[in-house]
Amino acid sequence: MRLQCTVKAVLSGMVLLMTLGLAQGLFAADTVTGVILESGFSGVVVKAPGEKAGVKYNTGRETVYSPDDYRPLKGDTVTLAFYSKTARNDEEILAVSNLTLIKKDPNRKELTSPATGTIQEVGRRGIRFDFTEIGQVATMEQKRGMETVPDGWKPAAGDKVTVTFESVKARFGNKIVLVISKMEKTD
Known part of the structure; x- marks a missing residue:
């Protein structure tokens, strides 16, 4: 009885492997x-x-x-x-x-933290910045408890700021998200 079960398991495993092998061939890249x-x-x-x-x-x-x-x-x-x-x-x-x-594109300048730019738009979770020094526009998420300097300042479009951020893998999808940890008004 035990031998029959083992033989059945081995045979069904072989059939499964053969099927997967054929399926992989169908989706060859x-x-x-x-x-x-x-x-x-x-x-x-x-x-x-x-x-x-x-x-x-x-x-x-x-x-x-x-x-x-x-x-x-x-x-x-x-x-x-x-x-x-x-x-x-x-x-x-x-x-x-x-x-x-x-x-990588040899002509591209990398966005590094901290970066200085101008706020283009402020949303509930994210802020869009224009970093003219490197010619890049980036949207970053606000972190809970994000530090702002001066204390209590509310970011608005047109403000010049220095942003400290980190790259984090997104919770959903296969993307990288820039998360703000500190934002300082530089006017």
Whole structure:
């Protein structure tokens, strides 16, 4: 009796492995290396060498980034593994399974903490800043108990500030969020 159960378990395990192996073959990924022309919420547009125009690739929760804390930005050279997938609206899309950074855009200046900029917009949870020194606009989340200098000051559009922040993995999705720990008015 015990031998029969073991044989059945081994056979069903083999069938499962064979099925998974065949399924993996159906979803085999193609790869492309190129420069990011656009980067947004739903994906990236990448122009590979020899192409006249960029191609839209959709990133999502199944996308694995390398390095882990990297998120695609315009001008970066990347390699991505992708496969064809049918979206909910029956549209055929190119879904990204792996996105690997090859080289950052050498002309881009990195946003580092603390940074000095101008507030563009203030929302309930986030604040949009214009960092003109590096030519970048960024939205950051306010941390509970965020320190403001002067004490009790309420941020408003047009205020010049120095912001101390940290990069944190988002609770939902596969994104990186900038969280403000201290904001100082510099007028």
